[in-house]
Structure formats: C-alpha cells, structure tokens
Amino acid sequence: MITKEQISDILQNYDINNLAIATVCSHSSLQIFHGARKEGLRTIGICLKSPPRFYDAFPKAKPDEFIVVDSYKDIPNIVDELVAKNAIVIPHGSFVEYMGTDDFGELAVPTFGNRAVLEWESDRDMERKWLESAGIHMPNEILDPKDIKGPVMVKYHGAKGGRGFFVAKNYEDFKENIDPNEKYSIQEFIVGTRYYLHFFYSPIRTEGYQLSTGTLEMHSMDRRVESNADEIFRLGSPRELESAGILPTYVVTGNVPLIARESLLPLIFSLGERVVEESLGIFGGMIGPFCLETVVTDDLEIKVFEISARIVAGTNLYPSGSPYSDYIEENLSTGQRIAQEIKLGASLGQLDKILS
Amino acid sequence: MITKEQISDILQNYDINNLAIATVCSHSSLQIFHGARKEGLRTIGICLKSPPRFYDAFPKAKPDEFIVVDSYKDIPNIVDELVAKNAIVIPHGSFVEYMGTDDFGELAVPTFGNRAVLEWESDRDMERKWLESAGIHMPNEILDPKDIKGPVMVKYHGAKGGRGFFVAKNYEDFKENIDPNEKYSIQEFIVGTRYYLHFFYSPIRTEGYQLSTGTLEMHSMDRRVESNADEIFRLGSPRELESAGILPTYVVTGNVPLIARESLLPLIFSLGERVVEESLGIFGGMIGPFCLETVVTDDLEIKVFEISARIVAGTNLYPSGSPYSDYIEENLSTGQRIAQEIKLGASLGQLDKILS
C-alpha cells in the first residue's frame, strides 16, 4: 500500500486553493459531486467508455469534467492526470470493489480517508476482532456449522451487494445451500429491525461531539431495500416458497429513509465512538463517513452485523439534509460534509490528517 | 376525441400572459396547485358540491378559486367558464377516472399532455404492445389460464386503485377467484422489490438528457402502500390466512419514499427513453409526467408491469424536492415542473406542442 509519506510528497505540489474532488461515476457520485459543487470545489467524474448520460438530467450533480477509462483496471494509468488537476479521490463502495482492494491501496493520488482500514474491513475475521475489541455487540459467530442451533445468516467474504447470503435454520439447511468454494462466515440471525447508521468522524474539527481526538457526527439513517427478501412475504412464507423453488435473496436495490427513537441516540453515539476510538489504536483511525449496519432488537439492544468504512449509498436519500443533519447545518449532505472537511483541512494546513 | 386543431383554435383566444391551471380537487391537486403558485400561475379547483374544507388547512396549496359541479359528469358544462379564465387543465388519475375516458377525451379545454395516450394506456393489450415494442421487459403474459405454472397476478382491466387484483398459484386458484364478468389479464408474478419511477418528458426543453426530440427527466420514486397486502404478514402468511377467510388485497392507501442504487440509473433512464421514443412513433408522444411501475429483481433487472401516462400520486411525497429533483433544481416538485413547462411553452410560443 502506498505510504502516508508518498502521499504527503504528492500533496506538497498541490495548489490547495484549486483542489478538485474525483470519484468513480457510480454508487454515491451524484451526491458527492453535488456536495462538492455546493462547497465550490471542482469535480471530476471517472467513468467507463463514455460519460454516463444520466448526469445530463441532473445538472447540479454533474461533474465539471470526465476522465474516461476503458476499464476500472486502467485507473492507475490516470494517476498523473488526476495529480495534475490537484484531485483528491473520494472512495466509495463501488470504487473500491471495481478497482480491487490491492490496486486501490496502491493508487498514487491523495485519497480522502485512511486506506489502512481496507485490510480490517474486507476480512470478516479482522472486522469482528476490531468491533468486538471495541465492545460492540455483534451477532454470535458460529465457527462449526454443526453448531447451528437456531436461524443463522451465512455470508460469503467480500462486498457483493448482498448477493449470496442465505439463511439456514439448521445444519441440514446449511449443507444444502453452501458453496464449498467460497470463504464464508456464519452469524446468528438477529430478529429485530434493521438500521444503517451513517456516521462521520473528523480528526480535525474541534467543536461538537468530542472524542479523544477529533469529533463524531451522525448524519442520517436508512434501511436497505433487499430484493427479494423484503417483498416475498406477499407471496408466502420462506418455508412455503421453498417448495416452489423461490428462495429469499438479499441483493440491495435501494434504500428507504427512517429515524430511530431519540432515547437510542446515546447508545448510537457510543457505538460510533467506540468503533472510532478502537480504530485509532489499531490502524491510526477511520476518517470521514462510515456506516454501522445494525439490528435493533425488541430489548432496544443494537447488534452490529457489519461496518462500511466510507460513504454508503444510503446517504443518497439525503442530498438536501436529513432529519438529523438539519440539526448540524440546514440541507447538509454527507457528500457536502466531505467537501467541507477537505476545505477545512486545506485551510488549517492539515490535509495530511484526512488524506492517505 | 377533440382534435389538436380545435384546441389550437381555442388557444388562439387565450391571454397567454394570464394563464390559469385547473384540476379536479383530488389525487395530486395540492401539489399541482402548490407548484403552480410557486411559478406564479393562477389556480382553479374543480370540486363536487362545495370546496373541500381541507384546503383551508394548507394555505400554500389552496386554489385561488373553485368551480363547483354537482357531478364529475357535469364538467363538460363548465368548459366555457374554464376557457374564459384562460385555464389549462392538468389531468391526473382521478380526473380521468371520475370523468370517464370518453368525456375526458372530448373536453374542449386545452389540456396538459397528449390525450391520444389514453387509448394506449387504458387497454392492457395495447399498453403491452406499446411497452414491448419499446423493448421493455414486462412480466410474461399468460393467455390461457390453464398455462399458469407459477405464481401469477390477475388484474382486471381499467384503473381501479389496486382493487380486484389477486394472486393465483395455479389454475385451481385462478378458477376459484376469477370474476367471469370482467375482462382480465394474467401476468407472471415477479418476485423482487417494487419501484414506481416518476419521469417527465418535455418536447420543448433543449438542455438536459436529450432524446430524439426534447428531454427526459426523472424526478423521484416511491413505493405504493397497499392495503392489506403490505401488512398481513404480521398476522400470518397468505396461505395460513386463507383458511381464516383473509385474502391479500392491493388497494393503494398511500406511498413511502425510496431511492434506487445509483448503478441502476442508466437502465432506469433507458427505460424511460424507450417508452417515450416509441410513443412518439405510435401516437405522437407522451408529454409531461409519467410513471413506470416496476419490480427490481435480485438480478438487478427491472420489469415494468404498468405505465401511468400522467402525474402519479407518489409524487405527492415531494412537494419540496426529492433526492433526485434536488439535483435538477432545489425544492422542485413535479407539480411545479408542470407549471414551468406551461410557462416555457407560452414564452416560446409552443403551447400547442404540450397541450392537446
């Protein structure tokens, strides 16, 4: 992985009064470009083959310019162009997935956030180690499938947008469905309601919800819409449908907005706080947006089943503010907050604290 | 149906600096009036018996004046009054349903949109011909009920707000539930998550997402709330409830907001584009708002099960902007966009291109 020193060297030559943000044209790019424009930063869209036409329909979210590549594997070839344009890369889930974790880690362009998180996040065992050492309650892990006693969720490693998960009720179920060629983990299936909590950690802001260093924000929440699991109940129960060959799947197709009861906020903030504090110790800390993917049980406990260490697509619900971010600043989006953080880093001479 | 020439003649005598918009007080009228007011157009509410009191509670959406009729069948009698007031009629689903397609087609008042779409939209066979010739993927149609092999949705013809649909799992199910006096169609039941996509086609705007002529916009999305299908799972599965005499029904009671993952946008725009382009060829083209009613499968395919060729009530979620329309113009609603289109048509001398 590229070192902080290498990135600092590149940054030395940046004109910090003329920064641009750059990201891959997918996932949350409309919001990222829109937010950057609101903050007066130039915007660069990295796209395949030709600029996606849909940006023409959204003039306030269209990047100022496009850089076209033939394949996401070619992004390393545009590094010089990005650097020449004073670009700061904003990673999102598709960006990292399309390029591959290794290539993304090597990309010699200043990137918002701490790339050291990739290693901890992409392996479910390390992710669990991080979160559990932070005191986060996760669904129990079942190491030996023969120990499956109640419903479990089986997940293959690596981000695949929810594809390939399945619920098994017992060992027989598991054996029938498992792909023996894939690395998997087995988690207790937590019964409750899903909340995806959108946080933002700033190592350079000094006012707000203070951590040992920097501040924590909570911008919004969403619930992912999963096809077909969210709607097959209209046809029948999973057990009834199994005989018809219809199995529940968990592919994310979009998001719905929601809020949590206010009395959960102290717990919600403490979860975000513990994850950040632990990350500071183990890999120098997450920076910017991250998401805790949780289930709230009927005991009002919050179990975290996954973490995303960058902007999540659920924030796309809120380009003009959310029921929470409006309490920070009217109409604030996470994309806009990223641009604010970059401007703040530049003005404080602390860009090296938020880029890697 | 009234001809374009007749409408042009009526328009000749309009004071285009003093236009009003008029619609029936239901469906999406609050949004339509609110949007027109934001654009400075006068507003006329057509209502039964007496002005609905609820407008008093919403002063920013209350029409400037009401025209009272005893029955929606009497709307033809107020044509002269509407014309004298330089009124342009904004049709919505209830407007057309209450008046009846034939009477609406004959109404001698300039009407936003192309009335020729009515014929194509109100008959499910013609609708399917239109959409499939546009290359849209629809749920398979089953012509002979004996060919039902998996779950199907049986729909009676004509818009009835979701009433009278039923799911059949096989031929026996079908026979038991079908009303032999109604014209019906049988569609494969697509398992996935429902998205109602709110588009807007302008034949006169020249910037944005360009079609062969005019531009395409996508304003927002919703999911309809259907009673009781959306909540009976809390009581039991459809099969379990059948014995208790409780059957799923699909009556629309409202709408929830949602968004789709950004990587679906190219496909979403191409669906809207193909439907518009095809409509240009077969009946001169849709104009203004339309909605594709879809299911997104776990293969991230989008199946279109119906089209509405005018403003849909799901847009009522967004009188002050949506997560998409905010990228076009802050706080833009579909109702407001209709008013903008009328003002643009007037200023360009092209009202005849958007009225019929």
Next chain:
Amino acid sequence: MITKEQISDILQNYDINNLAIATVCSHSSLQIFHGARKEGLRTIGICLKSPPRFYDAFPKAKPDEFIVVDSYKDIPNIVDELVAKNAIVIPHGSFVEYMGTDDFGELAVPTFGNRAVLEWESDRDMERKWLESAGIHMPNEILDPKDIKGPVMVKYHGAKGGRGFFVAKNYEDFKENIDPNEKYSIQEFIVGTRYYLHFFYSPIRTEGYQLSTGTLEMHSMDRRVESNADEIFRLGSPRELESAGILPTYVVTGNVPLIARESLLPLIFSLGERVVEESLGIFGGMIGPFCLETVVTDDLEIKVFEISARIVAGTNLYPSGSPYSDYIEENLSTGQRIAQEIKLGASLGQLDKILS
C-alpha cells in the same frame, strides 16, 4: 391536579417577552428545541445526571441550558427554577411516562396543552368512551376473552412503547399468553396499513380549517417501526416461528415517513375534527399536537386504535417540513409550530388558553 387558576397566577409574574421552553431531554426534544430556536425562544433541557453528549453533535438543536436532576422524580424540586426562568414546559410521551401521570399533573409550571386530557388518555376505557362518542370507528373491543372469534390484539394498559402487546387468534392462544397480573384490553385485529396521523389544534388561531372554536392542522404522518414484528417475516410466518420460540413483539424502534392518498384527506380531517370537538365538551379540549394511530383498510375505512394527546416521536421525521406542513409554511416542524403557538398566545394575551 394543579388548577388553571394556579397556573394563571404563576403566569402573572412571567416576563412574556422573555419566555423559555423546557422539556425532558428525550423523545422529541431535539425537534422541540430546534423549533423553539427557529422562533427565537430560549430553551432549557431537563436531564438526568449530566447533559447528554449527543446534543453536542446537533448544535442547532442543543438547548441553551440544562437543568440536571438525579431522577425524574426530582423534577418537582426544580419548579422554582423553571418558573424563575419564565419556562413553559412542553410535555411529550417520555416526559409524562418518566415523571408519572400524577406528579406531572401536579407540576406547578405552566405547561403547553391541557393536562386534563391525561385522565382520558391513560385509561383505555375512558379513551374508548371519548373516541366512540366522537363517532370514531375503533377496532371492536372484546370484553370476555371467550368471545374471541378472529385475530385480536391484546394490550396492557398504560403507555409502554409497544411492549407487551400480543396477537391471539383464539381463546386458547389468549390463555396461553396473558399475564393475569396486568389490566388489559382486547381489540379486534384490523387488517390494513398503519398510519399515524399528526394533528395540531389551536384554540387561538383564527384562520385555517375552522372548528367551532379555533383551527385544526394536519402536519404529517408516519408509520412506526416495530421490533420484531416488522421484519420477522424474513425468517418465517408467525405460526412457523412459534415452534422455534420466536414470538412477534411490537416495540417501537423508530419511524418511517409516508403519505396517504389525497382522497382520504376529508375523512382524515373529519376524524381530527370530531376528536377535538368531543374533547372540548368532555374536558375543555385538547390543545396543540395530537396523534391518531390508525389502520387504513382495503375499503379505505380508517379505524383508530389509539390517541396520543401530545407531540409524538413520529414528527421527528420532519424537523424541516413534511409533504403536508410545507403547504402550511415552508420547513415547518411540529416543534416549531408549538413555539409559534406560544408566541401567538403571548402576543394576543391568551397564554391562559393554551397552557395549563
């Protein structure tokens, strides 16, 4: 309960040009403080042990000052301090629940709303008497469990955030699950879709939707997110899960936004109207925000299963306006509307009409 005269005496000494609003730091306090700030009123947060840190993350919703108590039972001890600060208490569900109805009723601080409603709302029998005499359709009550014929919802008395409800399908079900030590009521289970309707009654406003005295507003709607009932369908039907020892529970964890079809608005307003008019007769009238908790059936009938006579947490979805309140005033929240009402009462010399 403290009398209106006692409150009037206290108010005599208030500096009405320097009013503050005070509430307990939970439930809907962010919205209440945020709304009051927008209206220029001072804000006081009453909290346990120490100020909750999460307010630091929401600067626009953080109260100007905190008053710390060791236990909610100690709130009576801060009465003099509140009065010295010209504070008006804004009650919410947690406020009343934490203090206890009796202590809250005695609190010698001017309180927004009519405390006489407490008695009618906290006892399910009196609540039913109120609503049914107003002509509201409620789910049928089953007095003798042996009369259970179809699915019923069994509710224990007192507000407990949805905990302890259960569905019984017959008398055997009921016997198996009932806690014999709790007072309960049995309601027919209405199949349909849930809508929580957020109203506001002002006895002093003179324009808008007029009642016999004052005006009625409808600000927004939500659907409560209930753990685990809203998501267990992903695992199996209630009957299938019963054998695995997993029972549906109805604990509110948050809220999702939604709207109702516009043609339901006349009925919705008439429900709010009848509840207010009846309350004027039986206890002098509700004041300010209240919520009707309803199910909309597939006949488009609205059954009311409960009333909350103060601000509900579902309004937290809309700190910057809702699809309805935007038609009243752009970005209007219920919290802001409360502050407006207090300012209006002060300017008209009619604070005694809205406080108790």
